[in-house]
Amino acid sequence: xxxxxILDTLCKAPGVSGEEEKAAGAVMKLCEPFCECVYSEKNGxxxxxxxxxxxxxxxILLDAHIDEIGLIVTDITDDGFLKVAAVGxxxxxxxxxxxxxxxxxxxxMGVITSTPPHLEKDSKDLPEVGDVYIDTGLSGERAKxxxxxxxxxxxxxxxxxxxxxxxxxxxxDDRSGAAAIIRTLEMLKDDELNVNxxxxxxxxxxxxxxxAKTGAFGIDAEWAAAVDVSFAYVPGDDKEDCGEMNKGAMIxxxxxxxxxxxxxxxxxxxxxxxxYQLEVMGGRTGTDADxxxxxxxxxxxxxxxxxxxxxxxxxxxxDLDDIENTALLLCEFIRxxx
Amino acid sequence: xxxxxxxxxxxxxxxxxxxxxxxxxxxxxxxxSDKCEVSVDPLGSIIAFCKGKKRSGKKLLISAHMxxxxxxxxxxxxxxxxKFSPVGGIDPRVVFGKRVFVGKNKIPGVVGGKVLHHLxxxxxxxxxxFDKLYIDIGADSKEQALSAVxxxxxxxxxxxxxxxxxxxxxxxxDDRAGCAVMIxxxxxxxxxxxxxxxxxxxxxxxxxxxxxxxxxxPDFAIVLEATTAADIPASQGDKKVCQLSKGAVVTFMDRHTxxxxxxxxxxxxxxxxxxxxxxxxxxxxxxNDAGAIHKTRGGVRTAAVSVPCRYLHSPVCVIDKNDLxxxxxxxxxLSKRIMEL
Numbered sequence: 001x002x003x004x005x006i007l008d009t010l011c012k013a014p015g016v017s018g019e020e021e022k023a024a025g026a027v028m029k030l031c032e033p034f035c036e037c038v039y040s041e042k043n044g045x046x047x048x049x050x051x052x053x054x055x056x057x058x059x060i061l062l063d064a065h066i067d068e069i070g071l072i073v074t075d076i077t078d079d080g081f082l083k084v085a086a087v088g089x090x091x092x093x094x095x096x097x098x099x100x101x102x103x104x105x106x107x108x109m110g111v112i113t114s115t116p117p118h119l120e121k122d123s124k125d126l127p128e129v130g131d132v133y134i135d136t137g138l139s140g141e142r143a144k145x146x147x148x149x150x151x152x153x154x155x156x157x158x159x160x161x162x163x164x165x166x167x168x169x170x171x172x173d174d175r176s177g178a179a180a181i182i183r184t185l186e187m188l189k190d191d192e193l194n195v196n197x198x199x200x201x202x203x204x205x206x207x208x209x210x211x212a213k214t215g216a217f218g219i220d221a222e223w224a225a226a227v228d229v230s231f232a233y234v235p236g237d238d239k240e241d242c243g244e245m246n247k248g249a250m251i252x253x254x255x256x257x258x259x260x261x262x263x264x265x266x267x268x269x270x271x272x273x274x275x276y277q278l279e280v281m282g283g284r285t286g287t288d289a290d291x292x293x294x295x296x297x298x299x300x301x302x303x304x305x306x307x308x309x310x311x312x313x314x315x316x317x318x319d320l321d322d323i324e325n326t327a328l329l330l331c332e333f334i335r336x337x338x
Numbered sequence: 339x340x341x342x343x344x345x346x347x348x349x350x351x352x353x354x355x356x357x358x359x360x361x362x363x364x365x366x367x368x369x370x371s372d373k374c375e376v377s378v379d380p381l382g383s384i385i386a387f388c389k390g391k392k393r394s395g396k397k398l399l400i401s402a403h404m405x406x407x408x409x410x411x412x413x414x415x416x417x418x419x420x421k422f423s424p425v426g427g428i429d430p431r432v433v434f435g436k437r438v439f440v441g442k443n444k445i446p447g448v449v450g451g452k453v454l455h456h457l458x459x460x461x462x463x464x465x466x467x468f469d470k471l472y473i474d475i476g477a478d479s480k481e482q483a484l485s486a487v488x489x490x491x492x493x494x495x496x497x498x499x500x501x502x503x504x505x506x507x508x509x510x511x512d513d514r515a516g517c518a519v520m521i522x523x524x525x526x527x528x529x530x531x532x533x534x535x536x537x538x539x540x541x542x543x544x545x546x547x548x549x550x551x552x553x554x555x556p557d558f559a560i561v562l563e564a565t566t567a568a569d570i571p572a573s574q575g576d577k578k579v580c581q582l583s584k585g586a587v588v589t590f591m592d593r594h595t596x597x598x599x600x601x602x603x604x605x606x607x608x609x610x611x612x613x614x615x616x617x618x619x620x621x622x623x624x625x626n627d628a629g630a631i632h633k634t635r636g637g638v639r640t641a642a643v644s645v646p647c648r649y650l651h652s653p654v655c656v657i658d659k660n661d662l663x664x665x666x667x668x669x670x671x672l673s674k675r676i677m678e679l
Binding site: 077079081089091092093094096097098099109111113114124125126131133135136137138157160161162163164166167168231234235236237238241245246309310311312313314315317 | 430453454455462464475482500502504572
C-alpha cells in the first residue's frame with residue numbers, strides 16, 4: 001500500500017481523545033495482515049503484536065497515538081447553537097469560520113460563528129474556545145434531539161497532496177506516526193528477528209498521554225520508541241527550536257530518554273545511511289515517551305519524531321518521504337536489536 | 339425553488355475574485371445567452387437586455403456582482419512560501435489554517451504561520467496580521483514554487499456546498515446569490531423590458547457597477563445582494579442587523595447609499611400583499627453596488643434587495659433557502675410595479 005493511502009485511511013477516521021474507536025478500527029484493519037490486534041475497551045488502545053510472538057525473546061514497543069485534538073459540546077442553546085470546550089491544545093487562530101463535523105446521533109455539519117468585518121471595530125482579538133458558538137442550522141429542539149453534551153466536534157479536511165512529497169490534512173499528528181509504524185511492520189513481515197515487536201496505538205495522548213500510561217503497562221517491553229510528530233521550521237519561528245522538513249526523523253536526545261538506546265538508533269541511521277536529525281530537549285518530551293519510560297518498572301525509551309508544520313491545525317503539513325525514512329530507520333533499528 | 343438553488347450551487351463552485359471573474363462570466367453567459375441580448379463591457383461585466391411581454395417608458399436595471407473576496411499572490415520567499423494580500427474586506431481571523439487554491443491550475447495550499455506551541459502569551463490571543471501569514475503549497479524553494487504558481491495569481495478559499503436542512507453553506511454566496519436570482523428571472527422571462535448587469539469588482543470599491551450603470555443609463559435600479567446577518571448568540575437586539583429565515587432584506591440606508599423612500603415602502607407593501615416575508619437592517623452598516631449605481635449620470639432611483647447571510651466574506655457563508663426564494667419573488671414583483679409607477 002502506498003504511504004499516502006495508509007495515511008489517508010488513518011486520517012479519515014475521527015478520533016478525538018476519549019473517542020478513538022473509529023481510528024482504532026482503521027489501524028487494526030491496516031495491521032491485521034502482520035499482527036494479532038487487540039482493542040481494549042478499558043483504555044481505548046490498540047495493541048498489535050507481530051505474528052510469531054516468542055515468550056523467550058525480549059520485546060520492543062513501538063508507540064504512536066491515534067487520538068486527535070478536537071472540541072467537545074458543553075451546551076446547546078435554545079436557538080440551536082453549540083458551546084464547546086477544547087479537547088487538547090486547540091489553536092484559537094484557526095477557529096473562526098471553520099466548517100466542522102458534529103458527531104451527534106449522526107454526523108452533522110456545522111460552522112464556527114464569526115462576526116463579519118463590516119461590524120467589527122477591532123478584529124485583532126481572538127475569542128477563547130469557550131466563547132465561540134457553533135451554528136448547526138437546526139432549531140434548538142431538533143439540535144437537542146440529535147446532539148448531546150459530550151459529543152465530539154472536529155474540523156475535518158481531506159488529506160491532500162501539495163507539491164513534491166508534501167501532504168496536508170487534519171490529524172496528521174499523530175496518524176503519521178501510526179503510518180510509519182504500520183509501514184515498519186509491513187517491511188519486517190518476512191524477517192526472522194531476534195526480538196518481538198509490539199505496537200501500541202494509544203488513546204488520549206492530547207489530554208495527558210493517558211493511553212500510553214495504561215497501554216505500556218500491558219506490554220512487558222525491554223525497549224520502546226515513541227513515534228510522534230515534532231516542530232518543523234517555518235518562517236517566523238526560531239531555527240534552534242525546530243527540525244527541518246525532508247531531513248528525516250528527529251531523534252530525541254533528552255535526560256528522560258535512554259542515552260544508550262538513543263546512541264544505538266543514531267548509529268543505525270549513520271551506518272545504514274538513513275537521513276536523521278537530532279531534537280535536544282531538557283527534560284520531559286511532551287510525548288508518550290514520558291509515560292512509557294517509567295512504566296512497568298522502567299523501559300529504555302527513545303523518541304523518533306516526524307517533522308511537521310502547523311501542528312494542531314486542520315492544515316498540518318508533512319513530507320511523505322520523512323514518514324518512509326522514519327519507517328526505514330525503525331526497521332533497521334529493530335533488525336539490529338539482539 | 340430548486341432552480342434558483344441549483345443555480346447557486348453551480349455558481350458557488352466557481353472561483354472568481356475581483357478582477358478575475360472570467361470563470362463566473364463564462365458560466366453565466368452559457369446560461370443566459372439564448373434568452374437575451376448580451377454584451378461584455380471593457381471591464382468584464384455582462385450587460386444583458388431581456389425583452390419583456392410589455393414596454394413601459396421607463397428603463398429598469400437589475401444588478402448583482404460576480405466577484406468574491408479572496409487573495410492575490412504578491413511575493414514568493416526564497417524558501418518557497420507565498421506572501422499575499424487580501425482582495426476585498428477579509429477578517430484576518432478567518433484566514434489562518436484554512437485551505438486555499440492558487441492560480442488557474444488550482445494548486446492547493448494552506449495558510450500557515452508559527453506553531454501554537456512556540457507562541458508567546460499575547461500572540462496566542464491575537465489574529466495573525468496579513469503581513470505575517472503565508473501560503474504553503476509544499477514548495478521548498480522559490481524555483482519550485484514558481485514551477486506551479488506566479489506573482490499575481492488569484493487565491494480562493496476552498497469551497498464546498500453543504501446542505502444544512504433549511505439552511506445551506508458555501509463560499510462566495512456574496513454575491514452569487516444575486517447572480518442566481520437574476521439567472522432564474524431571465525430564464526423565467528420578464529414582464530417588462532429589463533436590463534440585467536452581472537458586474538465585476540464590487541468587493542474592491544464598486545468599480546464594475548460604476549461603469550456598467552453608466553452604459554445602461556437606467557431610471558430605476560434594483561441591486562441584489564447578500565447582506566450581513568449577525569443573528570448569532572454573540573450579538574443581541576439591533577446588533578443582529580437582520581436575521582435568517584425572516585425573509586428578503588430591504589435596506590433604507592447603508593454606508594454608501596440613502597435608498598429611494600418610495601421604492602423602500604413599495605417593497606414592504608408588496609411583501610404584505612403577496613405574503614412574502616420582508617425585513618430591514620437594524621444597523622446602518624455595509625454597502626453594495628447601489629452606492630455607485632444611484633449616483634450614475636444624473637441619479638438613479640435605487641432599491642437593494644438582499645438575502646440575509648451569516649459569516650459573509652468567509653469560506654462558510656450560511657443562508658436560508660427560503661430567504662433566497664423570497665428575494666426572487668419580491669424582485670420579480672418589485673420590478674413589475676416599478677414599471678407601473
